[in-house]
Amino acid sequence: MSSNRLPPALAALGWTERCSREFAALDLRGDAFAPARVVEQHRHHFVVHDGLETASVEMNPALLQSLRQQDDGLSVGDWVVLDRSSDPQRIAHCLPRSSLLVRGMADGSRQRIVANADCALLVMGLDGDYSPNRLERYLLTVRSAGLMPVVLLTKPDRCEDVDARIEEIQRLAGPATPVHALDPRHDDVPGRLAPYRSPGTTLVLLGSSGVGKSTCMNALLGVSVQKTQATREGDDTGKHTTTVRSLRQLPGGACLIDTPGLRELRLAGRESVEKDAFDDVAALAAQCRYSDCAHEREPGCAVVAGLPAERLASYRKLRDELTALARSPRQMAERKQQDKQVHQAQKRFRREHDKRR
Ligand SMILES: Nc1nc2c(ncn2[C@@H]2O[C@H](COP(=O)(O)OP(=O)(O)OP(=O)(O)O)[C@@H](O)[C@H]2O)c(=O)[nH]1
Numbered sequence: 001m002s003s004n005r006l007p008p009a010l011a012a013l014g015w016t017e018r019c020s021r022e023f024a025a026l027d028l029r030g031d032a033f034a035p036a037r038v039v040e041q042h043r044h045h046f047v048v049h050d051g052l053e054t055a056s057v058e059m060n061p062a063l064l065q066s067l068r069q070q071d072d073g074l075s076v077g078d079w080v081v082l083d084r085s086s087d088p089q090r091i092a093h094c095l096p097r098s099s100l101l102v103r104g105m106a107d108g109s110r111q112r113i114v115a116n117a118d119c120a121l122l123v124m125g126l127d128g129d130y131s132p133n134r135l136e137r138y139l140l141t142v143r144s145a146g147l148m149p150v151v152l153l154t155k156p157d158r159c160e161d162v163d164a165r166i167e168e169i170q171r172l173a174g175p176a177t178p179v180h181a182l183d184p185r186h187d188d189v190p191g192r193l194a195p196y197r198s199p200g201t202t203l204v205l206l207g208s209s210g211v212g213k214s215t216c217m218n219a220l221l222g223v224s225v226q227k228t229q230a231t232r233e234g235d236d237t238g239k240h241t242t243t244v245r246s247l248r249q250l251p252g253g254a255c256l257i258d259t260p261g262l263r264e265l266r267l268a269g270r271e272s273v274e275k276d277a278f279d280d281v282a283a284l285a286a287q288c289r290y291s292d293c294a295h296e297r298e299p300g301c302a303v304v305a306g307l308p309a310e311r312l313a314s315y316r317k318l319r320d321e322l323t324a325l326a327r328s329p330r331q332m333a334e335r336k337q338q339d340k341q342v343h344q345a346q347k348r349f350r351r352e353h354d355k356r357r
């Protein structure tokens, strides 16, 4: 199916040619099956949108079980297939994803945040919320999930030297990552974010509570009604306004997922620290005297010699956190399980191959 023949109602929700291919590959017969996108996730049900209307639905038992077996589930942004032959209609399939943003939880499990997003708007306040280290963590998480990050520094009116902070964040994020400072209450948010919200793109707003995510969303939606509430004087956090993740269609054809403020962002364990957040380390490491240099006390370490002290400390912290995660019993068990699956698949393949000969 070429892009001009994508069903327009679905295309407005972010349906792509890749989705058409995945849907066709399921080879579902009859017209009882219809694609839809998960726009809200609740404890026991999902709200899905099929391009025309929304419906409140549950998964069918087979899908629920198969996802559970893979330690998986549905999240906002997922493309699913509704089975309309059952009463009530149920979600029967989940299409493979183009991206999945996850974070680690205290018990070692992972929480899915959003599926099939293309771009992450990382919102950070230039007030008490400002934390370059936290931003490094966000950058690492979203890049390793395959999303393009865009940094939005809000509350410039609460900061003495906005330019210095933009420069600091730009240095940390690298030249390829856009950094904007804006007051979403008054500035032209749709205009400033125009390059990232082309039709069919899915964006997700991420950041602490009270940094202005809902204000950005309202500005992008073009609604003047402010569901956001006045920040209390002397309180940088503001009032909590977002309670569930939800996907909304923006004027112009992109989709936006708003998320409740995350209190902390733990790594999930699948990130690659040099590749996804510290390409300066990767570049310097090539000049270390030893190829297996750990960038600690080795002689001739170009990373220790060349990286600013703060950046080095932050690199080591995230790297060590990932190493510890990789050694956690849960991840070791997961890897063993994966190895077993690969081994079984190889055995099956060899058996079938031998049979054919
Ligand atoms: N001074 C100032 N206040 C702002 C700015 N941007 C947003 N606010 C205010 O900060 C408060 C919180 O904004 P929200 O948009 O609700 O923040 P949020 O990130 O959606 O918060 P949660 O829903 O809790 O995650 C509101 O009172 C906004 O009007 C800004 O640039 N400067």
Ligand SMILES: [Zn+2]
Pocket (backbone or CB within 6 Å): 285, 288, 289, 293, 294, 295, 296, 298, 300, 301, 302, 303, 304
């Ligand atoms: Zn080194």
